[in-house]
Amino acid sequence: MNDVVPQQPPPPSPADFDALYRGDFDALGSNPQPSEAAPLPIRFDRVPWDIGEAQPVVRDLEADGQITSEVLDIGCGPGENALYLAERGYRVCGLDAAPTAVDIARERARNRGLEEAVEFAVADATDLSGYVGRFTTVLDSALYHCFAEDQRPRYVAALYGACAPNARLHVVCFSDLVPERFPGPFRISEDNLRGTLADAGWVVRRIERTTYTTAITRGDLQTPTYAPLSEIVAGLDFDGQDRMLAPAWLATAERP
Incomplete structure (x- = not known):
């Protein structure tokens, strides 16, 4: 008898993310995340990556002179990184496949008087034919790891096509140090990240370990909602605001 190989659930879809941004947390919970382990019984009560400000790694990139106009924030979500820049x-330009995320980002731009300074639009990140050769910097803050293995080459090729020569790409994605049962998309190895970028024509300049700041706090883990996470994330760090830090890669690559 042939052994049956368990199939991973599909990666989250734009509709799943849109439900999350609408506050329909039950809809997201009904779709298991890609993992071979049993899903945790967690019902999110917020968007777990919306920390209400730019990711610290993005601020560090800007301070280090790694950002130049014109910037694409791909998978921009509610827009905090784009607004910061x-x-x-x-x-x-902030692009996201979830219409509700784009609506939230536009509202935050209006509230901060930045509606003329940043453009937000709904787009498929694997088809950027409307943006050919436009950008000199691309920021991917936690989108790469949402794509299944067979989708990633098309995605990074689309980014390549949307960039001008000598453009720079920064990718922040969950690493293979993220605990297996941590709810979320795929864990990414360094070899996968490096190889996928190189195969699309990107010249990889560096890949280093970093962290991705979540909206889940140490205090949250003491509540019934998030208690199932406590043991899983026991080895993870927290920042000065007690926000949980997910292990991640920071990759920087250039378009020749």
Whole structure:
């Protein structure tokens, strides 16, 4: 008898993310995340990556002179990274497949008087034919790891096509140090990240370990909602605001 190989659930879809941004947390919970382990019984009560400000790694990249206009924030979500860069004078375009995320980002831009400084639009990240050769910097803050293995080459090729020569790409994605039962998308190995980028024509300049700041706090883990996570994340770090830090890669690559 042939052994039956268990199939992973599909990666989250734009509809799943849109439900999350609408606050329909039950809809997201009904779709298991890609993992061979049994799913945790967690019902999110917030968007777990919306920390209400730019990711610290993005602020560090900007401070280090690694950002130049014109910037694409791909998978921009509610827009905090894009708004942070727009406030500092960069021309920024934020794209996301979830219409509700784009609506939230536009509202935050209006509330901060930045509606003329940043553009937000709904788009498929694997088809950027409307943006050919436009960008000099691309920021992927936690999108790469949402794609299944067979989707990633098309995605990074689309980014390549949307960039001008000598453009720079920064990818922040969950690493293979993320605990297996941590709810979320795929864990990414360094070899996978490096190989997928190189195969699409990107010249990889560096890949280093970093962390991705979540909206889940140490205090949350003491509540019934998030208690199932406590043992799983026992080895993870927290920042000065007690926000949980997920192990991640920071990859920087250039388009020749």
